[in-house]
Amino acid sequence: xxxxxxxxxxxxxxxxxxxxxxxxxxxxxxxxxxxxxxxxxxxxxxxxxxxxxxxxxxxxxxxxxxxxxxxxxxxxxxxxxxxxxxxxxxxxxxxxxxxxxxxxxxxxxxxxxxxxxxxxxxxxxxxxxxxxxxxxxxxxxxxxxxxxxxxxxxxxxxxxxxxxxxxxxxxxxxxxxxxxxxxxxxxxxxxxxxxxxxxxxxxxxxxxxxxxxxxxxxxxxxxxxxxxxxxxxxxxxxxxxxxxxxxxxxxxxxxxxxxxxxxxxxxxxxxxxxxxxxxxxxxxxxxxxxxxxxxxxxxxxx
Numbered sequence: 001x002x003x004x005x006x007x008x009x010x011x012x013x014x015x016x017x018x019x020x021x022x023x024x025x026x027x028x029x030x031x032x033x034x035x036x037x038x039x040x041x042x043x044x045x046x047x048x049x050x051x052x053x054x055x056x057x058x059x060x061x062x063x064x065x066x067x068x069x070x071x072x073x074x075x076x077x078x079x080x081x082x083x084x085x086x087x088x089x090x091x092x093x094x095x096x097x098x099x100x101x102x103x104x105x106x107x108x109x110x111x112x113x114x115x116x117x118x119x120x121x122x123x124x125x126x127x128x129x130x131x132x133x134x135x136x137x138x139x140x141x142x143x144x145x146x147x148x149x150x151x152x153x154x155x156x157x158x159x160x161x162x163x164x165x166x167x168x169x170x171x172x173x174x175x176x177x178x179x180x181x182x183x184x185x186x187x188x189x190x191x192x193x194x195x196x197x198x199x200x201x202x203x204x205x206x207x208x209x210x211x212x213x214x215x216x217x218x219x220x221x222x223x224x225x226x227x228x229x230x231x232x233x234x235x236x237x238x239x240x241x242x243x244x245x246x247x248x249x250x251x252x253x254x255x256x257x258x259x260x261x262x263x264x265x266x267x268x269x270x271x272x273x274x275x276x277x278x279x280x281x282x283x284x285x286x287x288x289x290x291x292x293x294x295x296x297x298x299x300x301x302x
Contacts, residue, residue, distance in 0.1 A: 016085045020068055020096060021061030021103070028280075029154045030056045035287035036158025036173055039239065039294055051110050052118075052161050056154065058107030059122045063129040063150070065100035069093055070134050074199035080192065081199075115164040121157050125150040138200045141207060144185050152178035155287070169239040176227045177283065182220035183260055184279040186213065190263070190272035209272075214264035217275070221260040225253030228286055245293035249286060256282045 017023075033056045037049060068075060068086055072093065075081035085091035104126060112119035129150040136143035155177045156170035163170075189196060189203030190213070196203055206212045231239045232246035241249065259275040 012090070016091050017099075020065050020085045020091060020099070021057075022064045026057050026060040026064065028284075029060045031284070032154040032177065032287060033158040033161070035291050036155045036160075036170070037162045038158070038291045039173070040159035040162030040169065042162075048114055048161060051114050052158060055107045055110035055114070055118075055122065056157070058103040058110065059126055060154075062100045062103035062107060063126050065096055065103065066126075066130040067134050069096050069100065070130070071137075071199070074138070074201070077198045078195045079198075080195055111161075114161045117164055117166060118157060118161045121153055121160060125153040125157075138202065141202045141205050144182065144189075144203060144205070147185070148178050148181035151181045152176075168235075168237045172227070172230055172236045172239055175230075176224065176286070179220055179224040179227050180279065180283050183217045183224065183256070184276060184283075186217050186220075187263070187272045187276035187279060191269040191276070193269075209267060211264060211267070214260075214267060217263055218257065218260045221257045224282075225250070225257060228253060231290075240294075240297075241290065242293050242297060245289050248289050252282050252285050252289075 030053050033052055034049065037052055038044065068084055071081075072086040075084050076087035081087065086093065086096055107126075108119050108123055111122045129147065133143055133147035133150065136146055152174045156166075156174040159170040159173060160166055186204060190209050193204070193209055204213050205216050228249050229241070229246055230236055231241040232243070232249075234240060256278055259271070259278045263271045263275050265271075
């Protein structure tokens with residue numbers, strides 16, 4: 001019995017850690033940062049890449065921890081969040097705050113080792129997410145607009161980590177992921193509308209699931225795709241996209257817009273959930289195409 005309890009404690013702690021830091025979300029954010037790094041790097045430094053992964057995870061994890069501390073009473077009211085560590089009683093607020101603080105300090109320190117700019121942008125993302133976006137979620141639909149800023153930082157953060165420079169290239173990466181946030185989170189806000197309502201969250205631009213919201217989803221999907229194609233024009237410095245890759249990006253863009261239009265036509269939770277899944281696939285495939293394009297072109301030219 002004692003052996004069973006001793007082995008279950010680490011498992012329980014690990015489970016609480018992965019849940020309160022939202023491991024799957026945090027890993028996907030780190031993936032964006034890695035893609036940005038690979039795009040910006042003249043030569044891959046695996047030590048810097050490791051620091052970026054560790055620091056990036058700590059920063060995203062800290063944001064999620066502080067978010068769940070602030071929203072613990074609201075999380076208890078919603079089906080999808082009531083079993084999180086704090087509302088479920090598996091972790092106390094003090095322990096969560098200590099964890100969030102440690103993750104913040106470690107994250108900023110590790111990113112600072114890479115370069116000060118990377119640490120600065122990481123710290124800004126935590127501040128905006130915790131101190132601005134989180135309180136606004138129960139007050140105004142504009143919270144999604146505010147939340148899009150910290151949400152768009154990871155892609156460009158990788159470039160800054162690789163170059164210690166913020167210019168047109170990381171600015172473009174930021175813009176792509178900034179516009180992408182809207183169809184993605186509005187799709188989530190649509191199919192989780194009733195659950196969000198229990199917590200008092202305002203996530204849809206019109207406050208309701210209607211054609212007005214769906215039209216905005218379409219518009220922001222179009223802007224996302226157009227922003228994603230800008231590097232193909234050759235005006236974004238070292239961030240360049242070949243014709244073949246531009247066609248591929250355009251193709252997945254049509255896929256994204258198709259499901260946005262489908263939401264407009266059907267206005268169902270199912271179509272919103274499908275759009276959310278497509279949006280995740282879109283940004284992942286886009287980053288893979290961008291990175292593959294760079295290294296294939298370098299291999300051909302080298």
